[in-house]
Amino acid sequence: MSRMESEDQSLLGKLESILGSRYTAFIVVVALALILLLGLAAYAQGEHAQRVRVVWPLGLSAVITVYILLVHPFMRTRWQRAMQSLHALAPDAGRAAPHRSASYRGEGGAMLLGSLIGLLVARDARDVEGWLRLYAEATSALMFALLAAAVYGSLARARHLAAHSRAGLELNVFDGHLLTPFAQWGQSLTLVFVGGICLSLLFQSYESLRSIEGVMVYGSLVIVALTLFFMSMWTIHVALVKAQDKELARVRRDLAAARAALRREEALGPTGAVHDAYFPVVVCGMYEKQVLEASTWPFNPTIVGRLFASVIAPLTVYGLKLAFGVGGGL
DSSP: OHHHHSSSSOOOHHHHHHGGGGHHHHHHHHHHHHHHHHHHHHTTSHHHHHHHHHHHHHHHHHHHHHHHHHHHHHHHHHHHHHHHHHHHHHHGGGOOOOOOOHHHHHHHHHHHHHHHHHHHHHOOOOOOOHHHHHHHHHHHHHHHHHHHHHHHOOOOOOOOHHHHHHHOOOOTOOGOOOGGGHHHHHHHHHHHHHHHHHHHHHTHHHHHHHHHHHHHHHHEEEHHHHHHHHHHHHHHHHHHHHHHHHHHHHHHHHHHHHHHHHHHHHTTOOOOHHHHHHHHHHHHHHHHHHHHSSSSSSOHHHHHHHHHHHTHHHHHHHHHHHHHHOOOOO
């Protein structure tokens, strides 16, 4: 486990390791600080009704920031379980781990780019001036930096898995169930993404959700959430397909040899050896059917059912927002 943690530790994961049991307290402090700063900045913005209309959507950046910090330990645990199953199948694949300094540079660059995007997005805010604008820019930059780090981390984990696969992952076609933790990690990744979509919907205005652009944006986000799951499974799927093809080639060679032996015995006439020669043909044929029916995806129907059921959540929130028109918008 210690080797896996050293191989795959993001900047946020390093912070979690440093804080240890104090990580939860750190999240609470961050959440309270963001709420307090937003409350103080709100007094600079007109009357009470004006404050509510303007301040409400500004809470999105703070909520998503705290949300990312909260779900990180859960996602890290899921990934470690997935890597445990992979190391059990390919103990020598750990040599394929990327160099951490290069990974830190890439993650830092992604966070810098995300911060710049966050600043650009915040500058488009209307009716926000003074301290509220400063708060909007700072929290937007922080949120997009964490989002960029999360996206970079997901892509890095996919490359990490592919590197392990190339370094000596030899799967048996019937080993798909041993890699279910990877499907669970992919499912968790999608659920976390969907949770972020639901939270963002709560802070959108009624008008923006009714617009064609809003429908297209959130429809695309749901599709992306599902795509993340299947992208995370693709490397394992390819490895299982190769294992299936390899096993099929072997059993079909044995089946062809057994059929040839059966034909030779049949040509000699009705003897007891014909029955003995017939038995390998039956066994090889049954085994070939089992290999063909073996799943090449490392998940079960329960995981798939939960995955597609999660799509209902953002649709439900979207419908409630349209029905009641709750919340504000920039």
